[in-house]
Amino acid sequence: MLRTLSLNVRLFLEGAFLSYVALFRWLRPMTYLASKIMMPLASILFFTLLGTYATSASNASFYVIGNAIQIASVSGIYGVTMSIGGDRWEGTLVYLFGTPANRLAMFVGRAFFHIFDGILGVWIGLGWGVLLLGLDLTHTDLSALLLTILVTTFSTSGLGLLLGCVSLVSLDTMFINNLAYFALLIFSGANVPIASLPAWVAAISWALPLTRGIAASRELIAGGSLAQVAPLIAGEAAIGLVYILLGYALFRWFEFQARRRGTLEAF
Amino acid sequence: MTASTFRQDLRVVASTFEVTLKMIAVDSFVLFGILIQPLIISVLAIWMLTPKDPTQAIFVVIGSGMTGLWSTLLFVGGNSITRERWTGTLESLVAQPTPLAYIIFGKNLASVLQSLLSMVVSYALAALLFHLEVRIVQPVPFAISLLLTVFSFVCFGLIIAPVFLLNPAVQQWQNAMEFPVYILAGFLFPIALLPGWTTPFSFLLAPYWAARALHATSNGSATSGELALCWGMMGIFGVLYLVFSRFLLRVILRKARVDATLGLE
Numbered sequence: 339m340l341r342t343l344s345l346n347v348r349l350f351l352e353g354a355f356l357s358y359v360a361l362f363r364w365l366r367p368m369t370y371l372a373s374k375i376m377m378p379l380a381s382i383l384f385f386t387l388l389g390t391y392a393t394s395a396s397n398a399s400f401y402v403i404g405n406a407i408q409i410a411s412v413s414g415i416y417g418v419t420m421s422i423g424g425d426r427w428e429g430t431l432v433y434l435f436g437t438p439a440n441r442l443a444m445f446v447g448r449a450f451f452h453i454f455d456g457i458l459g460v461w462i463g464l465g466w467g468v469l470l471l472g473l474d475l476t477h478t479d480l481s482a483l484l485l486t487i488l489v490t491t492f493s494t495s496g497l498g499l500l501l502g503c504v505s506l507v508s509l510d511t512m513f514i515n516n517l518a519y520f521a522l523l524i525f526s527g528a529n530v531p532i533a534s535l536p537a538w539v540a541a542i543s544w545a546l547p548l549t550r551g552i553a554a555s556r557e558l559i560a561g562g563s564l565a566q567v568a569p570l571i572a573g574e575a576a577i578g579l580v581y582i583l584l585g586y587a588l589f590r591w592f593e594f595q596a597r598r599r600g601t602l603e604a605f
Numbered sequence: 606m607t608a609s610t611f612r613q614d615l616r617v618v619a620s621t622f623e624v625t626l627k628m629i630a631v632d633s634f635v636l637f638g639i640l641i642q643p644l645i646i647s648v649l650a651i652w653m654l655t656p657k658d659p660t661q662a663i664f665v666v667i668g669s670g671m672t673g674l675w676s677t678l679l680f681v682g683g684n685s686i687t688r689e690r691w692t693g694t695l696e697s698l699v700a701q702p703t704p705l706a707y708i709i710f711g712k713n714l715a716s717v718l719q720s721l722l723s724m725v726v727s728y729a730l731a732a733l734l735f736h737l738e739v740r741i742v743q744p745v746p747f748a749i750s751l752l753l754t755v756f757s758f759v760c761f762g763l764i765i766a767p768v769f770l771l772n773p774a775v776q777q778w779q780n781a782m783e784f785p786v787y788i789l790a791g792f793l794f795p796i797a798l799l800p801g802w803t804t805p806f807s808f809l810l811a812p813y814w815a816a817r818a819l820h821a822t823s824n825g826s827a828t829s830g831e832l833a834l835c836w837g838m839m840g841i842f843g844v845l846y847l848v849f850s851r852f853l854l855r856v857i858l859r860k861a862r863v864d865a866t867l868g869l870e
Contacts, residue, residue, distance in 0.1 A: 368774060372781040380784030385649075391794035392653040513633040520645040530652045 350443040354450035357421045374459055378409045379466045385529050386471055402473045403559055404528030406463030407552045410491040411522050413456035414449075414547070418498030419515050421448040423505035431506070435593050445589050446582060448502065449495035456491030457484075477561035486558060489571050490551030493578025497547050499585035506592055527552050547581065550574040617703040621711030625685075629716060635681055643673035643723040647730050650793055655737060662737035663823045666727040668793035671816050673723025674758060675786050681716040682762030683779060685709055686770045686857075699861040705854050706763065713762035717755050742825030746832055750818035753839040757811040760843040763850035767857055790816050811842040 382405045389401035422445075425431045434444070467473035475483075501518055505511040523529060525539065526548035532540050543549045551574045554567035629635040647669035654661040686709060689695040699705060731737045741747045769776040789796065789803060790812040796804060807813045818835035821827035 366777060369777040372778045376778070376781040377784070380781060380788070384784045384788050387788060387798050388650065388793055389653060391798055392657070510633045513637050516634075516637050517641060520642055524645060524648055529649055534652070534656075 346440045346443045349439055350447040350450070353444050354447035357424070357448050358451035358455075374412065374455075375462055378406075378412065378459060378463050379470075381409075382406060382463055382466055383470070385523075389529060398471050399467075399473055399559070400531075400556065401529060402467035402471050403464075403556050404526070404552050406467055407460055407487070407490060407555050408522060408526060408528040408548060409459045409463045410456040410487070410494045410551070411497075411519055411548065413452045413459055414491055414494030414496075414498045415501060415515055415518050415522075416498075417452040417455060418449045418495050419502040419505050419511065421452065422499065422502030423511050426506050435596065441590060441593070442586060445499065445586055449499055449582075452498070453488070453491045453495050456494065457487050460487045460491065473559070475559060478559045479562075479564060482564035482567070483555060483558045485564070486551055486554045486567065486571055486574075489574045489578070490548060490555075493547035493551065493574050493581065496578035496581030496585065500581050500588065501585075503585050503588040503592060506589075522546065522548055525549070545577070547574065547577050550577070614703050614707050618707050618711040618714075621708050622715045625712045625715035626719060629681060629719060635677065635716075635719075638676045638680055639673050639720050639722050640726050642676060643669045644726055644730060646672050646793075647727040651731060651735055651737070654793075655735070659737055660824075662731045662735070662739045663741065664820060665793070666724060666731050666739055667819045667823050668816070669727045670721070670724030671790070671792045671812065671819070672787055673726075674717065674720045674754070675790070675792075675812055676783055677716050677720035677723075678713070678758050678762050679765065679779060679782055679786075681720075682713045682759075683765040683769050683776070685712040685716070685762065686766045687776065690770065696861065699858060705857065706850060709763055709766050709850075709854075710759060713759045713766070714755075717758045717762070721751075721755075741823045743822040743827055746827055747819065747822035750815070750822050750832075750835065753836055753843075754815040754819065757815060757839040757843045757846070760846035760850070761811055764846050764853065767850065767853035771853065771856060771860075786810065786812055789813065791820075792816050808838075811839055811846070814838040814842070 382402060385405045386398055386401040390398050425434055464473065464475070468475060497518065501514055504514055508514060525543040525546050527543060528548070532543050532549065532553070535543065550570040554570040554574070557567050557570075558564075647665055650665040650669055651662070654665055686695065686705075689698055698708060728739055732739045769779070787793065788799065789807045790810050791807065792812075796807045796813070799807075814835045818827070818832065818839070821831055821835070
């Protein structure tokens with residue numbers, strides 16, 4: 339049993355590392371700089387300026403925090419989805435399904451390094467907020483904030499795993515990814531307070547990742563304690579777990595259908 | 606160039622326009638940029654801007670429509686030649702007798718005209734779903750501004766497409782070029798919010814003058830002086846882009862016919 343466990347852990351870590359490296363083999367440093375550092379900065383600037391124009395300059399932090407945390411979805415959605423979809427596009431899906439390897443370790447491992455990449459992206463976003471937009475982190479419990487960001491990137495990656503499974507059977511992967519990313523701008527509370535949204539929209543918001551993470555981050559940066567935001571963080575983690583399990587169930591179902599019908603990579 | 610040669614070249618422009626229109630009409634990535642993304646930005650802007658001031662609705666419609674125009678120009682127009690390289694048809698395109706500029710012009714015209722749907726979609730959202738009053742106060746100047754917007758955007762595309770082809774390092778920054786233009790061109794908020802040193806950069810962008818003219822004519826604040834300035838700048842930039850694009854396309858043709866490196870990245 340110990341041997342099986344160590345094999346699965348090795349599978350998890352090596353698979354995670356290889357899928358992350360494989361994804362970024364086609365990304366040059368300049369592309370990483372443009373997509374993961376400059377594009378988030380531009381996005382934060384745009385929505386913060388829009389928000390302060392709509393309300394007042396004193397509300398800048400609301401938009402900076404919301405859009406900085408929302409950067410987690412860049413890695414969580416695009417990165418994770420492409421890591422999973424990449425097996426289909428590169429023709430390695432058949433080998434993946436042909437192995438006896440533990441499916442959960444293989445599947446969840448795809449998101450592992452993107453969680454840390456997402457954390458880095460969020461911290462860069464918050465850094466831009468401090469440097470350029472007057473975000474004040476002096477009253478923040480930084481370790482609690484780090485935990486919140488970790489859980490938020492985890493839950494967003496869970497959504498990415500689910501969307502990644504959809505990419506195994508869909509040709510419109512980028513359409514779905516873009517739709518999810520931009521929909522989170524509306525529903526996550528990054529730019530519009532959840533309390534001011536229509537009730538049916540707010541209901542969708544609470545069923546999505548990011549919403550609780552953004553709310554918790556705002557409270558922490560305003561000086562709140564870990565104990566105050568613990569229910570939000572726990573809820574965010576639970577949401578992430580639900581999406582991971584949904585994604586895994588879908589992944590196994592696709593595998594079963596592909597074997598039964600002989601339709602692997604047929605879409 | 607004779608009259609019949611010109612007519613033949615115009616027929617190529619028309620054919621390119623038609624084929625491009627049909628291709629991007631069923632491209633989900635393009636449809637997202639034309640319809641969905643401006644819609645989402647429109648929804649956000651409506652929720653953020655109109656509670657305090659419902660008259661901002663037309664501002665949101667124009668601004669979010671402009672975001673669709675720019676995003677489409679950047680990703681579709683910008684890749685109009687690069688896409689030909691990806692599909693292995695670039696060399697054939699360069700070798701045929703019609704000037705390459707006419708083909709890119711036809712492609713950009715199709716994508717820019719189709720991206721005007723962004724404004725229609727935003728208008729429908731604001732008027733039908735949110736029941737906001739959306740009306741254009743100065744319709745004739747607005748229509749002229751829109752025509753000049755199309756002209757300046759299409760010409761801008763004649764610069765972007767060859768630059769991306771000739772310099773893949775610049776194309777890597779494509780994703781990062783979307784929001785900066787939204788900001789500098791003042792699509793959804795005035796550039797007065799920005800630091801003063803950014804103003805010259807705004808003035809150098811044709812989309813800024815387009816947004817300025819369209820916003821002013823839609824809310825009725827456009828004076829004849831303001832219109833003359835905006836239209837003049839769009840015209841000047843359009844002509845400058847056309848002139849500069851001739852140089853860039855000559856470089857492309859040299860790479861194809863002399864260096865034989867056009868197909869290489």
